[in-house]
Amino acid sequence: MRSAVRVWAYLAVLAMISLAACTLPAADTPGPMAGNTLAAPTIDQPHPPSEESALLWGEITPTTSADDPLMPPQYYLDVALDYTAKTLTVLQTISYTNNTGHPITNLPLVLPPSSTEGVFSLGALQIDRGFPGTQVNIDHAQIELHLDPALEPGRHVEINLDYALNLPQGSGALGYTDRQVLLADWFPIIPPYQEDAGWVIHPPGQVGEHRVYQLSHFHLNLCLEPAQEGLIIAASAPLSNQQGNCYRYSARDRRNFTLGISPYYQVSSASSALVTVHAYTFPEHTSLGLRAAELAVTAWASFSDLYGDNQRDFLSIVEADIFDGLETDGLVFLSEWYYQTADPTPQNYFELLVVHETAHQWFYALVHNDQAQEPWLDEALATYSELLFYERHHPELVGWWWDFRVMTHQPEGAVNATIYEHSQYRPYINAVYLLGAQFMQAWRDELGEAAFFEGMQRHAQSGAGKVRSAEDFKAAFFATPDVDLSHILAEFFR
Template structure:
């Protein structure tokens, strides 16, 4: 599969982040029938061809179509004219416009479709539970183009989708007024609709329940909300405090928090899952919460929130180079404890990393990592070992200056491993080639 190998010029932001007015814009009108577990959607995509190529086809990812009898496309048009020449197979929707889309041209696609939601499985976030509906990767979106369309095959674990940053306006109506919605953006009234907006995001997620309890906080202008269920009050409050600590710290150490709000949502999953402005944490973490930061609730919470920077703000091909967001989010946990709970540093290393005795190359893809345990040991945990050794070698001043510049250069863009090391070498003259040889199978 194609991957980007853009190397930025020294001290000049790369061309990867496109100007705001050329980002793809998604506008949705969503009717959610909570009791029937169905969704009716009208979606408009304003697409600016920033590829530099003439495009005779457009590829969208349609994740709900990986389930049987879930996604039903009822209409598809381009600039008001019905499109008949398209194919939908599995997750891939390929559209063949009547005329190629020229470089620099803007066009609009409008889709109407229904979702008959599936029962949520433990490993996935998408679908319904008896008390909750999660809409994640629920809409068709145009995948990135880099010498070809970047849509990778699904795998049994890891994230296979690659996203461009885009602007979202999501208008929602819910059948039941008792249903509370957690979303990637802040709510405002728009006539009969509730409108959520977020700019420069890769995903837009929603979670709906008539059982949600909410605790709120804020860091600067960012609103933080913890959505949890009855009986988990202590954990629900602990989450909002952890999120407040994380946004405050990461906002100083990495870059300002990129979104207007953050929703942390309890659901039934094995651990956690990140989306822009919204993260899920496992129900069992709330149930098992012991009242201290020595817990999965706080550790994995700090990890998923770090993905707002390493995945959300700074994108990557998380299929081929997942370490760029997963190792970074794991090491961000270490930074979280270092600054907020300095006495828990040894505990974190033993609890999260050393216990598993991780080995394996950090630059492993989701496809060649072996089992999920071996994959996470290599990419997440050995990735944290690598970043810690790297930080020790180059020193804190260079390490954190590098992180800030890296985040700024690739803000709303997409970085590669080559980009990571290209920027790093501008901040240090230290030789870390021996560390690289131990942790990476390829040279960068």
């Protein structure tokens, strides 16, 4: 099936190969791409163009017959993974509908994998034939499409990309070790657009996460080439179809799509009426897999009760050779250190982090924030969610939680620090996560139980696909009359 689609794809890019050959880096040319500007070749046949494509993407409804002004970006990713070589070749189509309310003349494509030198190699790019005058500017971390004509509100544009990833070795969330491949932030995306700030694009900091995502639909066809027996694939969504060595996934209204792949993963699963959780562990930690899955299912029920419905119903928890934990939509990585240090009690970071990462499916995934400028909005709330879980399930350990998780680190700083205000991990955690938890407790004490939890639920359900700010958070609570919270903000915020 993949070969048929690749035939389509290469037919589609043929028109621009000769141009690309002299202006774009070849697929085997690593390194930064500085300031190339060129006319964008056009797609003669917009996606989905053929019977083959319809077969490939199965249940996906074509969107090109008519513009839907509310349609989120759609990403079609046709991927060949050589697990042994640790390389991917990717054919990607982005179908983007302009719902900014303004004509778009500059459309940015952020290139997350290019943040590590030598990983991302662009082979070809083309844009649909409705924009024949479009110019393309390619920089190290970004592609800018200068659309001509402009993309009017409610109209859509299609972009094809052909590129390769040469994965780096190491402990990053995009890369490999001798026992796994991790694919987080691995493909080009269109960033969110905000009325007051324009396109939301931030540089990396020395701590924290800097990427901001808009709700999108993802359609992935992942083929192992060459075929390899015994690889276990963890993904942000359940497997929808497998044919031979090709695995298909689709996820609607999600922030991103992440994978973890290893021949060693052991899979444990738990589910409820609300969620299915798969936990992927290395063999030495198999006994902790079911515990992680069941704990996440329990936490999911608690947070559904506390914060309201989450249309997500799936989570992968993936043990990984990384430094800490990393939340993405539908999949979280947890450092093997948390598994190594687990004991049979609830009094350890393994339990805390499973609960914490589950809470991120509300504060990060359901209601999104700018993780670079206002990281406290997901991290303080996910950390405080740990306490709320312990209040419900281990009330005798509330004092332990404050001592172990917060007080022992003597947190200080400003809760609302950006990631750029810290150069070291511990002070950043102390200020944003831990002082953030103390802020949430003070906020709750001042408001009272009913108003606090009503506000939390109002905030959690306020996302509507948008990036929410501190002002939005406060507004969810200031609906409560006659409570002065200014002294708390003055104490914890800069």
